[in-house]
Amino acid sequence: MKQLEQILQQTLKNPSLFQDEEFTQSQEFAEIISNIKITLPNGKIDCHYCTNILFMLRRFLKPDFETNIRTILLKSDLIADIIFINGYINFKMRPKFFAQMTHEILDNDIFPNTGIDASGNKTKVNVEYCSINPTGFLHIGHARNAILGDSIARILSKANYDVTKEYYVNDAGNQITLLAQSVQARCLEAHNMPFEFPEGGYVGPEIKELAKLTKPENTLEEIKQISVDYFLSEIKKDLNDLKIFHDVWTHEKDIIKSNFIEKAIEILKAKGYIYYGKREEKKAEKGKIENKDLMLLKTTVFQDDEDRPLTKSDGEWTYLAPDIGYHLNKIERGFGYLICVLGADHDSYARRIKIATKLLKEDIQHATPIVQMVSFEHEGQHVKFSKRAGNSIRTRDFIKEIHPDIVRYMMLAKTPGTPFVFDYESACTVSMKNPVFYIQYAHARGNSIFRNTTVTQKLHEKAFAFTMPEFQEIIIILSSFKNTLNEAALQLAPHIIAHYSQRLAESMHKLWQIGKTDSTKRIIIDGNEEETQSRLAITKAFLNVLATCLETLGINAPESMN
RNA sequence: GCGCUCUUAGCUCAGUGGAAGAGCGACGGCCUUCUAAGCCGCAGGUCGCAGGUUCAAAUCCUGCAGGGCGCGCCA
Numbered sequence: 001m002k003q004l005e006q007i008l009q010q011t012l013k014n015p016s017l018f019q020d021e022e023f024t025q026s027q028e029f030a031e032i033i034s035n036i037k038i039t040l041p042n043g044k045i046d047c048h049y050c051t052n053i054l055f056m057l058r059r060f061l062k063p064d065f066e067t068n069i070r071t072i073l074l075k076s077d078l079i080a081d082i083i084f085i086n087g088y089i090n091f092k093m094r095p096k097f098f099a100q101m102t103h104e105i106l107d108n109d110i111f112p113n114t115g116i117d118a119s120g121n122k123t124k125v126n127v128e129y130c131s132i133n134p135t136g137f138l139h140i141g142h143a144r145n146a147i148l149g150d151s152i153a154r155i156l157s158k159a160n161y162d163v164t165k166e167y168y169v170n171d172a173g174n175q176i177t178l179l180a181q182s183v184q185a186r187c188l189e190a191h192n193m194p195f196e197f198p199e200g201g202y203v204g205p206e207i208k209e210l211a212k213l214t215k216p217e218n219t220l221e222e223i224k225q226i227s228v229d230y231f232l233s234e235i236k237k238d239l240n241d242l243k244i245f246h247d248v249w250t251h252e253k254d255i256i257k258s259n260f261i262e263k264a265i266e267i268l269k270a271k272g273y274i275y276y277g278k279r280e281e282k283k284a285e286k287g288k289i290e291n292k293d294l295m296l297l298k299t300t301v302f303q304d305d306e307d308r309p310l311t312k313s314d315g316e317w318t319y320l321a322p323d324i325g326y327h328l329n330k331i332e333r334g335f336g337y338l339i340c341v342l343g344a345d346h347d348s349y350a351r352r353i354k355i356a357t358k359l360l361k362e363d364i365q366h367a368t369p370i371v372q373m374v375s376f377e378h379e380g381q382h383v384k385f386s387k388r389a390g391n392s393i394r395t396r397d398f399i400k401e402i403h404p405d406i407v408r409y410m411m412l413a414k415t416p417g418t419p420f421v422f423d424y425e426s427a428c429t430v431s432m433k434n435p436v437f438y439i440q441y442a443h444a445r446g447n448s449i450f451r452n453t454t455v456t457q458k459l460h461e462k463a464f465a466f467t468m469p470e471f472q473e474i475i476i477i478l479s480s481f482k483n484t485l486n487e488a489a490l491q492l493a494p495h496i497i498a499h500y501s502q503r504l505a506e507s508m509h510k511l512w513q514i515g516k517t518d519s520t521k522r523i524i525i526d527g528n529e530e531e532t533q534s535r536l537a538i539t540k541a542f543l544n545v546l547a548t549c550l551e552t553l554g555i556n557a558p559e560s561m562n
Numbered sequence: 563g564c565g566c567u568c569u570u571a572g573c574u575c576a577g578u579g580g581a582a583g584a585g586c587g588a589c590g591g592c593c594u595u596c597u598a599a600g601c602c603g604c605a606g607g608u609c610g611c612a613g614g615u616u617c618a619a620a621u622c623c624u625g626c627a628g629g630g631c632g633c634g635c636c637a
Contacts, residue, residue, distance in 0.1 A: 042581060052580045055618070086581060087618095133637070173637055279635085294635070305565080305633085312635040319637045344631045347566055372567080373631070414575065417567065419630060423574075426586080430599060433586060441599050452596050499576060502584080513601035516593070524596060561599065 001479050003078065003100075004049055004091065005038050011072045012053070018060050032056045040476065047083060047090035048476055055087055095466035098475045102466075103459055105478055105541040120160030120489065126330050127153040129341035130239065130246075131168040134231035135179045135202060138238040138395045141343070141374045144420060147411045147554070148371055149341040150244040151494035154552045159489035164335070165247045168326060171228045172252040173319065178202065180224040186211035187218070238395045242404050243554045250329070252322055260325030261317060264360060265295075265310070267328070273298045273359050279309065297324075302355040320352065327357045337365040339492065344372045369416055369492050376422040402427045405555045409436035412553055413498040435502055440558050442505035443550065445512055446543045447559040453524050455532045463534030470511040470521055471538055477504050481545050485552075494553060501549040508542060 012033060015021040023029055032053070041050045054061075062068070069089070070082045078100075081092040129149020132142050150165070157163045170176070182202040188195035190208075193216055210230055214223050232249075239245070255261070268274050276293045295311040297320070310321045330338055338357065342350050350368035357366050399407060406427055413435065414420060426433040465471040481500070488496040515522035523535045550557040 037580095039580095042583080045581075050581085055580060059617080088581070170637065175637060292635090309635055314635080316635085318635060323637090344567080346632085346637095348632055349637085351566085370567085370631090418575075419568080421574080426574085431586090434599090435585070437599050438585090441597080445597065445600090449596060495576080499584080506584095509600055510602095512596080513592090513598090516595065516598095516601085519595070522596065561597070 001038055001049070001483070003097075004093075005036055007073065007076050007078070008036055008038070008051065008053070008089075009033055011069060012057070014068075014072060017062060017065050017068055019062055020060065023060050029060075040480065041090060045083075045085060045090055046092075047081075048093045048472065049091040050088050051091075052088055054089060058087070093472075096461065098466040098472050099459065099461040099463070101475050101479045102538055102541050105545070106457075106459065106537060120156060120162075122160060122162050123337050124164070124335045125156055125161045125337040125339060126164050126166055126333075126335040127156065127339045127341070128166045128168055128330075129153075129339075130244070131170070132235065133170045133173075133175055134228045134235065135175055136204075136231060137206065138235045140393045140395055140398050140422070143238075143242065143395045143398075143407065144374050144411045144416075145341050145343055145371045146239060146244050147242060147408050148369065148416055148494065149339075150242075151408075151412055151497075151553055152339065152341065152369070152492050154554060155485065155488050155492075155494060155497065158548065158552055159485055161337070161489070165245070167246040167249045169228070169232065169249055169251045171224070172256055172322065176224055176228065177220070179227050180220050182207050183211050183214060183227050184218070184220060184223050187214045187223075188216055191216050238399075241399055242395070242408065250326065252326070255322055255326050255329055258329075260329050261321050262325075264324045264328040265321070267360055268297065268324075271359065273301070274310070279306075297356065297359070299352060299355045299359075302358060304352065304355055308352060320356065323353055324356045324360070327353065328360055331357075331361050331364060337367075339367045339369070341369050341371060344370055346370075367492060371416045372419040374420045374422060376424060405436050405440070406434055408554050409434070409439075409498065412494045415493065415495050436555060437561075438509075439501050439505040439546070439550070440556070441561055442508040443543065443546050443557050444559060444561045446508060446539050446546070449523050449536070449539055453532070453536070455524070455529060455536060457536035457540045458530075458533040459537040460530045460534045463531055465531065465535045465538060468521065470507075470514055471535070474504075474507045474511065474538060474542055477507050478541055478545050481548075488552075497549050497552050501546065501553070504542070504546055504549070508546075 013024055015024050018024065035056075036051060036053050038049050038051050041047050066084050070084075073079055073082050073091075078094055078097040079091055080094045083090040083092070127149055129152075130138075130142060130146035132138065138146070153163050153165045178198055178200065179202050181198040185195040185197045185201065186208050190211055210227055213226055213230060218226070265274065275296055275298070277296055278291050278293055279296075290313060292313040294309040294313065296307040297310055299308050300306060308320055309318055310324075312318055327338070340350070340353070347370050350370065354366050354368060357364055410422075410427060411420065430437060466475075477500075484496060484500045488494060511521065511523075523532070523539055525531045525535070547557040
């Protein structure tokens with residue numbers, strides 16, 4: 001594809017194509033020509049690649065430009081034909097082009113593991129995701145965040161970023177105190193001792209279970225530790241079952257102990273972003289709390305509605321302060337790119353922490369992909385998963401019934417910004433309602449070929465396969481993998497890989513099927529070793545790319561379907 | 563009231579300036595041959611509505627309507 005782009009650029013630099021022969025020297029020409037986009041055509045047009053570049057250049061070209069461009073382009077030994085339709089240039093490529101492309105995929109070391117010269121350039125990136133409070137189990141709503149973050153991290157690693165996957169443990173706030181008080185109460189209750197259940201405390205059977213791990217003589221601090229450890233280890237188990245493994249677990253407690261809050265405040269003070277003042281009366285908890293002077297952060301310099309308090313009237317930090325300390329900690333660890341995957345109910349928080357981070361370090365790259373809510377369909381209505389409604393489903397129970405591969409694919413195939421309506425019936429079906437099987441099946445089919453032959457892959461440029469549309473289609477899709485991966489990395493969008501995988505799988509299924517009625521199109525051609533070797537080379541390239549895709553999605557690439 | 567986001571085929575969704583798409587569902591075909599968990603065909607669209615910018619708008623801008631999520635000194 002890159003080669004085609006270069007050929008086209010070279011061709012268009014020919015001054016004789018233009019009314020004004022000086023035009024190729026102009027800035028405007030340079031800009032247009034640097035934005036050449038080669039794309040795959042829709043199914044209706046019989047060609048391999050196309051480009052819309054002429055739309056931009058048309059008014060500068062001589063009337064007979066089509067004939068001239070065609071003549072020049074056809075001099076290339078990679079291009080078989082040029083067709084002009086509706087202002088597009090459509091390319092038909094020669095077999096040599098397909099052979100070269102296959103060679104590149106197999107030998108260039110870009111597949112399947114490393115060295116893709118993607119946008120990453122070894123940038124140190126921190127992907128923080130699924131940082132749920134250790135006050136309960138991982139439910140299915142959290143799983144979407146976790147799966148998305150994990151896949152983003154996998155894509156970025158493939159795209160040549162230096163990735164750290166991180167979980168931030170909120171183990172220092174009021175929620176943890178409330179949790180520990182709830183557990184303590186249940187513990188005392190179980191020992192028939194007097195107890196007082198905290199207002200708004202944590203209820204649910206897991207609290208009573210947890211209480212069994214504690215003793216009446218434990219201090220609140222000890223109970224906090226026991227509770228956090230318990231839930232974290234449970235969360236970790238569930239994540240591991242979904243093939244999610246964080247590299248670093250950072251605890252809020254440690255951030256506080258290491259004085260990162262104070263350090264961050266000092267930096268912000270030095271930059272003049274901190275001042276003391278009162279908030280507007282109506283904002284001050286509607287008069288419930290005395291409107292004292294608070295430490296405020298000038299988030300309004302980056303279009304926030306109002307400056308945000310860092311201290312409460314009782315002198316304690318607000319939630320924002322430790323989080324800013326945590327982000328300073330990330331910055332000090334040398335990350336140039338911070339990614340923080342958040343739920344839709346945190347989008348206003350996302351804005352604030354982004355501003356705060358920018359105030360700490362102007363040139364930091366910071367993205368906060370937002371995952372929309374997960375709901376499910378019940379009697380024709382969309383019902384939200386919610387703890388309070390008692391219909392929250394623990395991930396562990398969920399994946400007992402539905403394989404993690406299916407759960408992952410279902411959640412990754414959509415853009416994160418679309419609310420997810422979980423279709424339980426489809427999830428349990430083994431058919432195209434579950435495209436993950438379709439993709440895995442294509443991988444298994446490709447592998448079965450290698451079990452059925454002793455011939456090994458080797459590329460012969462003259463192979464007949466390179467003239468055959470079914471093989472050409474596979475190679476064309478393979479050739480766009482690099483761009484696809486880069487795009488997914490740039491947009492932090494695993495669904496781009498999911499859709500690509502489906503299309504790639506389709507090209508193999510088509511080839512396979514046609515081999516059933518036309519034996520010349522099978523991969524293994526008895527009595528013709530060179531042809532078979534070349535076809536195996538294409539199949540191998542296909543398997544490498546598809547396995548890479550499945551790896552970035554965190555989905556198993558099976559060698560056979562059982 | 564304000565902010566973010568969404569509205570594309572019967573359903574679930576891709577598509578961020580360039581030729582309207584996929585899967586499911588419906589209908590009709592295809593296995594004595596490398597895995598039929600598959601393939602082929604057919605049907606299905608005023609891209610929420612109205613303006614604007616552009617050679618070109620589902621895509622960008624403005625307004626409107628409808629859905630979702632937020633809008634504490636809680637985290």
